[in-house]
Amino acid sequence: MQEFSEKVQSAYEEKLGRHLVASINIEAGETLLEEAPLLVAPHWECGQLKCAQCLQESYIICKRCQVYPLCMDCDEHDDFECKFFSTGAGCAINKDLLVKNYGVCALLKLLLLLENPETRANCQTLIEKPIKLEDYRHNDGGMWQEHEEQLVKPIMSSGLPEAIKFQEVTSDLIHAYCIRIDSHAFEVTARDGDTLKGVYICGASLPHHCVPNTVLALDEQFNMKLYAAVPLKAGDIIYNSYTNPLMGTTQRQHQLRLSRHQECSCSRCLDPTELGTHMSSMKCRQCPGGYAICDLSGSGDWVCEGCGAVLPAAEVHELLAEVGAALVEVQGELPVFEALLAQYKPLLHPNHFLLLDIKQNIASILRAAILMNSLAEPCKKLLERRVQLCGDLLPVTRAVVPGISKLYAIALFEFLLASVDLSEMQFAESDVTKQEYVAQLTRLRAIGKEALDLLRLEPENSAEGYLVERIGMELERIESDLMKYGRL
Structure with missing residues (x-):
């Protein structure tokens, strides 16, 4: 699934965990990593059925398994998934599982990848990643409850947990899989222009930096190539970015906490001027032409660089x-x-x-x-x-x-x-x-x-x-x- 360039090597440190570093000097544009997605599926909230093979809009169901949608141009999909519902342990499961709860598609794909002995090993890095469920249960801005109602309950009441033999499927396990999928997903674009989520084990495991030194490219089959965006020196850490670069620091950090439960202390986040762009700066209320920047190391208020006037943080946030x-x-x-x-x-x-x-x-x-x-x-x-x-x-x-x-x-x-x-x-x-x-x-x-x-x-x-x-x-x-x- 993944192929690393000989120009990078694995390294470990306590803060970052396992990560990649440049083993030699690397020029901008050189390939660092090639990776096929573990799975590609619609977003959780998607209600429109998508073909299990090509992910285009679908209004018909596979005649063999009677569970997965297919389009007019596709007459088959993944053989293991199809057999699971047509002849395997899943044949007794209600056939309208995806019709009524299409948002569970990514979870279903992951569960069946783990159930299939031929693909199980591809998932190990993903499912072995430690997760503190309590951190998500109480601090995710309501996402836990949304997952509970829209994804976990439909899976748990479908009969699928009883049909899965490789693992004991519990509510907590499904929640953990939701978190793992989200934290390893990139937004990808289908041929019809709709956005999907592609799950990448290595590409999405790189440490985050708000000014990444890599750029990724995806082809029509969602295969990823990761390139050096800038020249790298031997020993440089390979970074990716998991936030919108056109957001301000507070907003990027909030997005990162929600999606990956991480705090960022990169060079951009520690610079109140955001690399001289002033993307979070306010106009001073006291002096003409002055701009107030956030006092990151002190009060958290905004302080004018010119006259020193203070703009309270509460007023800025309001x-x-x-x-x-x-x-x-x-x-x-x-x-x-x-x-x-x-x-x-x-x-x-x-x-x-x-x-x-x-x-x-x-x-x-x-x-x-x-x-x-x-x-x-x-x-x-x-x-x-x-x-x-x-x-x-x-x-x-x-x-x-x-x-x-x-x-x-x-x-x-x-x-x-x-x-x-x-x-x-x-x-x-x-x-x-x-x-x-x-x-x-x-x-x-x-x-x-x-x-x-x-x-x-x-x-x-x-x-x-x-x-x-x-x-x-x-x-x-x-x-x-x-x-x-x-x-x-």
Whole structure:
């Protein structure tokens, strides 16, 4: 299932446990790990049946086992799973187990992988990982109870525990499997665009760092390749990230506690400016142009770097909760997002993660509006606004995800797309001279090539591989006009 590069080796220390380190100096882009998923399944809350073979939407059931969904293009699925319900110990189990409780699909896959002697060994590292259930039972923000009602009770009342011979299936065991699946899962994308969870034993066991030194690529069959995102020196620890890099420190740490019950003390988390991005900084209420950062080593209040004025932590958290609640209530309405941006810009640093969230939403709405020409405002004005918003995201994204970065490549593409359209319109309307237009295209060509370089490791049949094609189309468009109007 896993294949390690000879450039990495296993190491151990008490804080990190078993982990990987570079055994020699490694260049950015070199392969560190290749791994097939242990299993791929829909998220717990998924209610739409998915084909057991290809994971596309399904409305029919396998005629042989009468349990697993299949689509019109697939007439079989995993032989052991099918035989278990058609001829094995599971044949007496209610056949509507997945129809009524499709969220248990990932658990069912894991239980049957363990039941199958041929696949059992693949799961050992996962199930042997120690878990303190009491930590999750009382400190998981209500997730334990959700699992209890939606997953554990349906499994325990289905007759499946009695049919499983390899292990004694108890409620606590199912809860532990839920935790293990979640803590080893990456979000993967099916061919139809829906998101699924892929469980990877090694790839998801790397220690966490909010500024990872690796980048992973997934092909259409969900096989993972892990690459060095930046140059590594012999002895460097191999890190991954399990949080959203465009969140602020408090929010990333909260996400990490919920998903992996870990605390993070990486270089970004210990820097109140978040690597100089100020993604969690507030505008000072006392001095113009001042910004308050969190006093991480003391009171936890926000203190202005300029005048020293204090902004109490309780006041900051109340404001963040207010903005977060307002974002939840917005339903894709451009004027409402613009109003939120105008309302909170005087209170937050321009790079604050909540303002970046609002700007991303506005940019996405503008892209759709420009394509549909659905707004009454002049298209050029919309393009100028979109270019500005996309440009605001670039330096922040580059800072928090250095090296080979899909996130930065996508941000570059969005900026490129809007900028090419705007430049063409400005030239057509004589807002810029031919020389200025050629200069703009030359700069945009360099941006497109940079985005392509950042995506060079992505499989052709992945979502990012399709993005490479789209960037290539934009570059052809640029080259055509450069040939037509001359190079500088």
